[in-house]
Amino acid sequence: MSHIGSAEVAELIAAVARRVGEGRERLNRLDAKLGDGDHGTSISAAFALAVEQIAVLDQPEPAEIWLATAKALMNGMGGASGALFGTLFLKGVAPARGKGALTKLDVEAMWRAGLDGVKARGKAGVGDKTMVDALQPAVDAFAASDDFSGAWPAAAEAARAGAEASAAMIARQGRAKFLGERSIGHQDAGATTIALMFEAVQMWWETRE
Amino acid sequence: MSHIGSAEVAELIAAVARRVGEGRERLNRLDAKLGDGDHGTSISAAFALAVEQIAVLDQPEPAEIWLATAKALMNGMGGASGALFGTLFLKGVAPARGKGALTKLDVEAMWRAGLDGVKARGKAGVGDKTMVDALQPAVDAFAASDDFSGAWPAAAEAARAGAEASAAMIARQGRAKFLGERSIGHQDAGATTIALMFEAVQMWWETRE
Amino acid sequence: MSARKHKLINRPEDILGEMLEGFCAAYGDVARLTDNGLVVRAQPKAAGKVGLVIGNGSGHEPAMIGWIGEGLFDVNIAGEIFTAPGPERIVDGIRAADCGGGVLVCVSHHAGDLLNAELALELCEAEGITDVEMVVLYDDISSAPKGRESERRGTAGLFFVWKMLGAFCEGDGDLAAAKALAEKVRDNTRSLAMSLSSCASPITGEVMFEMPEDEMEIGMGLHGEMGMGRQKALGADATIDLMLPPILEDLPFAAGDEVLVLLNNSGSMTLMELFILYRRAAEALAEAGIRVYGSWIGPYATTQEMAGFALSLCRVDVEMKALWDAPANGAYMKQA
Amino acid sequence: MSARKHKLINRPEDILGEMLEGFCAAYGDVARLTDNGLVVRAQPKAAGKVGLVIGNGSGHEPAMIGWIGEGLFDVNIAGEIFTAPGPERIVDGIRAADCGGGVLVCVSHHAGDLLNAELALELCEAEGITDVEMVVLYDDISSAPKGRESERRGTAGLFFVWKMLGAFCEGDGDLAAAKALAEKVRDNTRSLAMSLSSCASPITGEVMFEMPEDEMEIGMGLHGEMGMGRQKALGADATIDLMLPPILEDLPFAAGDEVLVLLNNSGSMTLMELFILYRRAAEALAEAGIRVYGSWIGPYATTQEMAGFALSLCRVDVEMKALWDAPANGAYMKQA
């Protein structure tokens, strides 16, 4: 497949919602170590809301599905993470606008815009122990591959490695930053969500092919 | 000795104050089981105050020493127990009034008036798991002996037995009454203070004789 | 569940004095600390009015120092933690509250408060201080059965008495009328408390009683006295549904009645929880046809940091509503 | 020391809605719950005035629903527990607060509150809603060093901003002047908090962080964020002597200054303790030649049942004193 259309984009979000839902308790436990222990509950509820809101769209373009996801994350989740996960999708809307089907380069542009948006809004870079530690390598790996079939597994693997690497870092953003050195040794919850997201997309992609 | 004068009465109160002071932690621990754990602290402070206030009296009669003790207990201690221990001494003032030295019958009348006052004010009888369980047998034993030398040890022994017997009772007065059956098995703090009081007087009497 | 044992105090024996100093330093416009340790109104009321005084153990703040002020009490005699003040201090308080119209000594019914007030009144008689009356107040339905109301404990619901009686004594009513009003409010007030936790005594530093995690006590007294017994801790609505019916039956409150509602925080209950509890109480009262005239939710009479609350209802008539609405200016009770 | 994990709620997902319903049922004379879940003034302010709105995570009650009312906020957008509301809800709040004089969106500085307010303002722009300004407020000296004030967290001391800004917006000042006033109060306010205990999240039912018995954290944030570190728990005077000097140095507050003082109860601190703490604070301020214009002691912004407090100081001038003394009528902030 060299293009994905609205049906695939909706399936992709649904796959993410399922995987994040399965990871709910694990994400809560991770967030409990560094934050307030609610990340799994709120991100899974927000993705479930996204799926609901996508379902009522009338013949949407991919961009509209991306926008519905952004809104569900921002408004359904709230907090800094709602704004940031929302931004990840919101900034991807513009590159997709007007396109009935997306090429690998389109999707790459969407992720890139999302990543840039998250970094601009949240002021976190790689190494600050946030979702960016999984997101940036994932986007870079996605870009480095030529087609979807190479890009999805590469992105998933990079996100997973980035999330794991976050454990060794000192938090410089989010609630965990006030822990300082006490934050070392625990994997970041938001980064783990990013890893679950890309893992879900890869698995969905494999069953499609 | 068939009479005790002001010097002896003051010594008697001082002996009680010392003994109760030594029992402070034990009384707190007993009160912690059935009440708020402060009985030792407050009764020992109040008796210490009595000793101080007696020291500044100018050539007092026994009745005035008894009154100073009553006031120190009532005002220095507060609470139901301050009112009741205060009443024990306050009601003993009238029978002693105008007497420079007290016979065994005088002292008996003082204790009796005090006991009646405590029972009237506090509405507790024998068996209700209060200071009355030590006080009433002590006063009865004191009355049943012919002279001080018989009365003091008899009162001390009766008070001790009464205090111990309180352990098996269900509290019907004081903070412990709300514990109901849960109050069984712990000796009453106020009864223990009465036992310490009479024990102190007996020991003081022995060293005097 | 263990309680917090470390309190931010200096020495246990200095708690009372330092607390009163701090309170009066903060609220000097409302209350003043006298040389003999009484908390009195910064501006005394006009000559000829009935003076209102109450003595009580401390450890329940804002009660009762927080209710000193215009439209409330004239004098509070604060005793040591959970210990009623002795009779001589109460007599001092009666003297300080006297502005020519007689003095009403309010007693929230607990043995210590009652016995010391009785002794104080005997002292007053002996010293020729006349025109002093005592009124004994109680509201806790868990502490004695219906028919034996006068054996019940005074708890958070007496708040209704303080507010209305305080307003009454700003007016021209005499001592007997003030006492009658206090009894009228009392006889229309019923409370029931619960707790999920114990608390530590600031004097001994020890937990006052044991309370297993996930249990609750219904009928908890203001000093941690046990009530009607332990049971598994319930959710908010279920707790209200357990506590409200016995309150309603006791008076009884009936359809068509108008009531004031108090949800008293005994210490570390959150307002978040109290609002959720209130929601169900309001709903259940509406179902019973009882109209809520006004509500108060917050810490009025606490038991250190105990995690519990009391639900209190007071049935009101026209006179009582007017007294309820009258201005008040205590440090912890303000009404324009 | 373990925290109380059992909260008197129904289902965690219903906390926010039920709490707002209960609050507005109890205080309907002051605040009203709209169909879209906003808490707004029962009586809107006059046309042409600046509207005041704030969004924030819940779990801090009475903040901020308790400050809705005359002389205070017009609209509060309450988010889930410890979670800022999303941008669309903030836009709803801005719409509701608009009475023709523009709307000031107040942000107590935390990442979530700021990011969502920024997104909301972008949405406003996109939808052609003009005359909206945002002001970012902070006071906690433990969260960033002097010179980097704008990185600091917003905590209990913002109370001073809410009160004075609320009073200001009852007057004829415009949006720019309101924003300038808020910044002026902020720039004269400094706070430092401490805690002796953790608290449990009502959502997860788990303790939010560990706090060993007999230790305390200085610089604790409003959501249990760590501050300047742990140490052995001290007594009352020693705690004030540790916390007041860095506050004084930071502004700096100097001899001759006049200040307002807030001792905020973060949850289960007793008033008994807070009065003892206040006593030493007042003494130390007097020693430093700083005059106290007014004081508030109580729960203003809580962190569930956490056993801690914040000490906040605000230096005031003539304008600020007048705003401070102006009337206010929120459910948890009343001034005649």
Ligand SMILES: Nc1ncnc2c1ncn2[C@@H]1O[C@H](COP(=O)(O)OP(=O)(O)O)[C@@H](O)[C@H]1O
């Ligand atoms: N400034 C930031 N930039 C990027 N990611 C952030 C930032 N702040 C927080 N995060 C992410 O948000 C996650 C926490 O999300 P969540 O628990 O839902 O929010 P909250 O901390 O408000 O409870 C963190 O694990 C981190 O990955």
Ligand SMILES: Nc1ncnc2c1ncn2[C@@H]1O[C@H](COP(=O)(O)OP(=O)(O)O)[C@@H](O)[C@H]1O
């Ligand atoms: N009604 C009563 N009659 C007799 N003694 C009583 C009564 N109530 C309490 N007491 C005595 O007081 C003792 C408790 O004293 P204390 O601890 O000093 O007072 P409190 O209970 O106010 O803390 C009890 O052990 C009991 O002996």
Ligand SMILES: [Mg+2]
């Ligand atoms: Mg979280």
Ligand SMILES: [Mg+2]
């Ligand atoms: Mg005791």
Ligand SMILES: [Mg+2]
């Ligand atoms: Mg006691």
Ligand SMILES: [Mg+2]
């Ligand atoms: Mg959160």
